[in-house]
Amino acid sequence: MERKTADEVREILKVLDREYPEADCTLENKEPFRLLVSAILAAQCTDERVNLVGKTLFVAYPDPKAFAQAPLAELEEAVRPCGFYHVKARSIQASAMRILSSFGGEVPRTMDELLSLPGVGRKIANLVLGDCFGTPGVVVDTHAMRLSRRIGLSDADTPERIERDLLRIVPPERQTDFGHLLVAHGRKFCIARRPRCPACPLRPLCDYGRSAAAAGPAASGAEGRRP
Ligand code: SF4
Known part of the structure; x- marks a missing residue:
């Protein structure tokens, strides 16, 4: 063919x-870290549900530091409606910690750096690169x-x-x-x-x-x- x-x-x-x-991207949060978190939550979940969860999630945890410092059980409960909440909460918290420790609190702007974040594969990395940073992919x-x-x-x-x-x-x-x-x-x-x-x-x-x-x-x- x-x-x-x-x-x-x-x-x-x-x-x-x-x-x-x-x-356009059907995930509503376009700020880089929030889009990254939303994309992790969107695995095996609808974007509508992720957007709904995001409305309270990003008020309770507005930035990487808040996600990094949150008690894991509390974070799990907050993302529970998106399913697979144990693994998603762990990935999000570990990514937040790495963003703080290795990237000065900012979501990195290269594919390799994004792929170093727990729970982030090429799909999420391309989404963030394209929608937040204008990098083709x-x-x-x-x-x-x-x-x-x-x-x-x-x-x-x-x-x-x-x-x-x-x-x-x-x-x-x-x-x-x-x-x-x-x-x-x-x-x-x-x-x-x-x-x-x-x-x-x-x-x-x-x-x-x-x-x-x-x-x-x-x-x-x-x-x-x-x-
Ligand atoms: S519905 Fe899908 S498979 Fe069918 S013609 Fe359109 S693009 Fe092709």
Whole structure:
């Protein structure tokens, strides 16, 4: 299967820009440390719930120092609604401590430094780099993985390889947006178990959408060739 070219990605971007002119990160807190904490909390949780929890969490703990000094049990209780609260609270507190001890209390601005923070992988690092610091990068979450494979942007199986493929074809100045656009499209049309191919504006540009599978059972619910 031929992967999409940079020119084809530009066409895809035109469609997505038209469809989602307001696409943005759905986590509300854009201050770097708060976005980092929100992104850790968002694993296996909805952004809506994280935003709701954030409304009280960041009042009780406004900065890295407050998170670092909080009794762990208290922090766990505060993030409990987001699930996996033991591990999330530990990651957030350990990250806050490292930010204080190694980075002068400021969220670092490089990929390698961000990856040194507990609980932070490339997805979170790219989110913070792109949305807070304007550094190009593509956030490869579950939506980006699914859509990249269906559309034909990548045939890789891991987030790292999909990110590498996307970086080759998405213009640097659009890489941060591109992740947000894929999330918006994944929620509206390219739903995991039930892609709405017949109604999808990307269909003429999408490998899966143009395939026989999209017109058959997969379009109404069954898994297709590119899950
Ligand atoms: S045509 Fe179908 S598979 Fe392709 S992006 Fe649209 S909904 Fe997803």
